[in-house]
Amino acid sequence: MEHNGAKIKTEEAKALLHEAFASRINNLQRSIALAQQVIAIGEQIESEELRALAKNQLALYQMIQGDYQKSLTNAEDALLFFNAHQNLKGIGDAKYSIAGVHYKTDNFHLGLIFLLDCLFIYRKISDHYNEARVLKSLGTIYEYLDDQENAIDSYLSSVAASKLAEDATLESNAYNPLSGIYLKRGLHDLALATIEKSISLKEQTQDVRGLAYALYGRGKVYIKLKRFDEALQDLNHCLKIQLEVGDRLGIAMAYNKLGMLMYELRQFSEARNLLLLAQQVADQYNIRIVRYKSLFNLHLVAKAEGKLEEALHYLEQYIHIKEAIIASHTHNTVKSYEAISKVKVLELEAEIQRSKTEIIEKKNAELDSFFYRVSHDLKGPISSLLGLNNLMKFEVKDEKVLKYIDMYQSQILRIDNIVLDLINLTRMNHAEVNQTKIDFDTLLHDCINTYQFLDNFKRISFKVDIEPNLEFYSEWAIVNTILQNLIENAIKYSMPDKEPIVHISIARNEKSLVIIVTDNGIGIDPKLQTKVFNMFFRANDRVEGTGLGLYILKRAVERLHGEVSFKSEVFQGTSFTVKLPFFSRQSIL
Structure with a gap:
């Protein structure tokens, strides 16, 4: 409870x-x-x-x-x-x-590093919403670096990601700074159209705080167009919202811009009061960009009033802060572009890797198609050859000739086994997912009995341990392939001079189904152990085989998103461990 x-x-x-x-x-x-x-x-x-x-x-x-x-x-x-x-x-x-x-x-170098980390993460998990937020912030940093081209690219990329996320609020957030860049470039009509689109979206989504920034952006455009009454209305509305929501950056920005509007209107006393309020908020909350802008604007107001000593005082403060910012700006700019350069290299490497992966996947698909087509084309002639071989055995009585016929038949059977393995491999790669409950008692019994035809089958002692009440859902055909290859491998590579034992254990741990097949056979030479899962590789030429068994085993385990490993010692035996993800019935319905 x-x-x-x-x-x-x-x-x-x-x-x-x-x-x-x-x-x-x-x-x-x-x-x-x-x-x-x-x-x-x-x-x-x-x-x-x-x-x-x-x-x-x-x-x-x-x-x-x-x-x-x-x-x-x-x-x-x-x-x-x-x-x-x-x-x-x-x-x-x-x-x-x-x-x-x-x-x-203004510590935008560190800001950039953290934002680039975010961008990688959000793209990795396909989070378009947060990707859009990061891209908008990256655009802001590019603006701090006086890099308008990259800023525009980031804002437009933010708009694209916002549309993928189907979020109009995010989309409008990117339009605000875009409008500001267009305004700096003298594209007044485009700036006004862009910010009005933002305001329209903000009103639709009822993003009150975002609306304040959009109104601020339109106020800037109106000031540039000398439409001062409309600018005053927008900036006052902006300040009212920012005070209500408590956005200190927005409050400082609004006071500063209103102060400059009053300066344009020649209302110097009101301009000074507003700019001092902007400076007060900026000082209190370490908003350096507003602080030095308000100092410069206070210098302009004092100069316009003829208060030259006061103007000089504000200008000296402005220059002092500006010099510190420029030194920091230069250092941060170098560091920032170093980080950006590294990111671009990583993105290029990732793109190259994606291209390589696509090429490999395409080639693998073509190879699978080739194997499947050729294997099916060969089945008919091989069956005919085996049939003719059997007929010859009935007709020929010469012992020497019969010996050659048997050698001939063994090679045809070897080719037939390779073809069957290739068909099984391509069928496994392209079969539809069809999960069902696995009855391991029945499945193991059938798998073991499949190999009764092998010469040393009767000598082998099988020990089987299956966890009671084991409920496992998976693709029956693929699990069957895994067990068959493990068991066949253990039987084939038994030692002729000692009693062969094959121990099969199937149980579960916290996350996986664990299949362990252990034998006391000839083992695998340590020099060859890295190659055992390679296609057509055979570790021992004295044992018949196609060299595809363990390759198919690995592909089958990968098909089920599992993992396979082994330990082996020459003349002591080999133990293969397969771990498969454990799914309940509910998780696959």
Whole structure:
């Protein structure tokens, strides 16, 4: 009952996190409160995973709000847990918040490194939603690097990923900065059309916080177009939303832009007050980009008023900060492009590897098709040769000739076995998945009796251990192939001068079905052990075989997403271990 109670609380807590994430676009404080509530629930039921999930979300909301140190602490705590448990989604989400903290405080080199890690993770798990978020943030960093071309590419890639994720909010997020770049390039009509598309999407999705940034973007365009009344309306609306949701970066940006609008309108006293508010927020929350912009703008206001001493004071502060930023910017730019260069090399290598894999898969398919076609074409002539051989035995009485006929027949049978193995191999590769419950008692009995024709079969002692009440669902034909090849191998390679024993064990561990077939036969030379799974490889020429048995075994195990290994000692014997994923009946229905 206690376990069930914890499970119910966990599900309820995850629902709260879902609600918190949905609320972030119009009620950030509620999102923060819900995430903190889930952390408390996680502590109550002693669930580290729940705490980590909630801390990841809380870090995101705190990063948005501008509580950067708190965000960093929570994200790093969550990252420790998700790294330990190899949870890629959790790792990506934590690194996204950490990246946001870094680049929003102008440490965009570190921000870039974390974002590139995120991009790899989200692409690996095909998470288009988060891929779009990362690409938008990468565009922002490219803008910091004064690299407009790559910034535009990143924003447009973000739009494409957003459409794959079918998320209009994300799509509109990328349009905001795109509009800003078009504005810098003097493409005023395109800038206005782009930002109005963003505003339309924000209104449709009711993304209140995102709408504030879109209104800010349109306000910038209106200022450039000298449409000051419309600019004032948009920027005041933007500031009102940012104050309500508590987005400190947005608040600082809005104060600064309103201050410059008042400067354009020659309302210098109001401009100074707004710019001082922008500087105050920027100082308090280490938003350096707004801080130095507001200082430069205060210098412009004082200069316009004829307050030259005050203007010089602000200009000196601006230059001091700007010089530090330029030094940091140069260092970060070099480091950032080194990271980008490494990523591009890795992407190129990955693309080359994908191409190689596609070529290999295509060639393997062609080879399988060739094997299947040729094998079927050969079956008819081989059957005819065997039939003619049997007829000759009836007609010929000469012992010497009969000896040659038998040699001839043994070679035809060898070819026939190779053809049968090839047909079995290609059929296994292309057969439809058809899982059923495996009756190992019956299957093993039939597999063992299949080899009664082998010369040393009667000498062998079989020991069979099958775990009672074993319930395993898989492809019967493939499991049959695995057991047949293991058993045939153990029988064929027995020692002639000692009693052969073959021990077959089938049981389950926590995650897998484990099949172990052990013999006390001739073993495998250590020098040859790396080659035993190669096609047509035979470790011992004194034993008849096609050289395909262990190759087919390995392909069959891979077909079931399992693994095969062996240990062998010359003249002591060999033990093969096959592990297959354990599926319940419910998991395959």
